[in-house]
Amino acid sequence: MDDANADTSSKPDHDAPGIRADWIWADGDFIGWDDATIHVMSHVAHYGSSVFEGVRAYETPQGPAYFRLREHLERLIASARIHRMELGWSLEELTEASCELVRRNALSECYLRPLVFRGVGAMGLDPTACPVHVFLMAWGWGAYLGDQAARLGIDAAVSSWQRPAPNTHPTMAKAGGNYINASLMKMEAKANGFDEAIALSVDGTVSEGSGQNLFVVHGDVVHTPAIDGSFLQGITRDSILTLARDLGYDVREGRIPREALYVADEVFFAGTATEVVPVRSIDRVAVGTGEPGPVTCVIRDHFATLLRGRSDDTRGWLTYVD
Numbered sequence: 001m002d003d004a005n006a007d008t009s010s011k012p013d014h015d016a017p018g019i020r021a022d023w024i025w026a027d028g029d030f031i032g033w034d035d036a037t038i039h040v041m042s043h044v045a046h047y048g049s050s051v052f053e054g055v056r057a058y059e060t061p062q063g064p065a066y067f068r069l070r071e072h073l074e075r076l077i078a079s080a081r082i083h084r085m086e087l088g089w090s091l092e093e094l095t096e097a098s099c100e101l102v103r104r105n106a107l108s109e110c111y112l113r114p115l116v117f118r119g120v121g122a123m124g125l126d127p128t129a130c131p132v133h134v135f136l137m138a139w140g141w142g143a144y145l146g147d148q149a150a151r152l153g154i155d156a157a158v159s160s161w162q163r164p165a166p167n168t169h170p171t172m173a174k175a176g177g178n179y180i181n182a183s184l185m186k187m188e189a190k191a192n193g194f195d196e197a198i199a200l201s202v203d204g205t206v207s208e209g210s211g212q213n214l215f216v217v218h219g220d221v222v223h224t225p226a227i228d229g230s231f232l233q234g235i236t237r238d239s240i241l242t243l244a245r246d247l248g249y250d251v252r253e254g255r256i257p258r259e260a261l262y263v264a265d266e267v268f269f270a271g272t273a274t275e276v277v278p279v280r281s282i283d284r285v286a287v288g289t290g291e292p293g294p295v296t297c298v299i300r301d302h303f304a305t306l307l308r309g310r311s312d313d314t315r316g317w318l319t320y321v322d
């Protein structure tokens, strides 16, 4: 091996500007970025055996605050339970660790990624001999669909891939393996020149985006697909349903046929990473006027105000880090 090769092999291959953070919480300890590695024989690398969360913390007048951290951690615990993983950490312990992570990394706004996965123990499909590890990562993550998305809207396409049927990949669990399907959708949409995909359910009705829930507005009525086992029950979805009702809109959960997308007045995506993003076209057909609509904008703006602690947190949705 010549010197140049020796040099290359000793270089860390996980230098990732944009998602780097000084400290990562790993099974109860704070460790440095370069130490937060896993072995190639980890069960998760072969079979997708992980469950995870995505939570955002925002800068508020009283310092950084997580939005609905409790509900996200409750869903993490539920996801682990569905996949028969013993977490070993309580909701309170994970809450404290999540807050300490923000303090240690001196972050004012961030995305938190709790990750639970099966490590090294055995190969094959019975993972019970593999230890369960819990990691918490936090980094400053900008707008998921781009800086202009919330203001200008994005272009979406109905995917040729569908969501898995209920009783196949449980969608109430936010499991790593589920996202192979979502990635196919996202890659197809991008390859065809769109920003995001819209997934249909097994019965051909509207399900959700590749990584966010979907809302369809007709007049003053805000529709979203009813829970059908085909999509993740988003915490943002729940927040938007609550907020829209507070704002006086008629909100309905039900089956949405694909063609309703092409005659909607407004369509928008909602999720933790995505936040609220108007959809301005679907399959190259303009949604409404092709501009973000008034109902979407009202909901988007009220939601942003709430996230940043600039309106009354009447439901206790913010967890202040300090």
Ligand SMILES: Cc1ncc(COP(=O)(O)O)c(C=O)c1O
Pocket (backbone or CB within 6 Å): 054, 182, 208, 209, 210, 211, 212, 213, 231, 232, 233, 234, 235, 236, 237, 270, 271, 272, 273
């Ligand atoms: C497939 C999928 N649907 C919906 C959502 C929205 O969920 P939440 O609002 O809880 O982030 C996400 C994001 O986590 C997702 O990955």
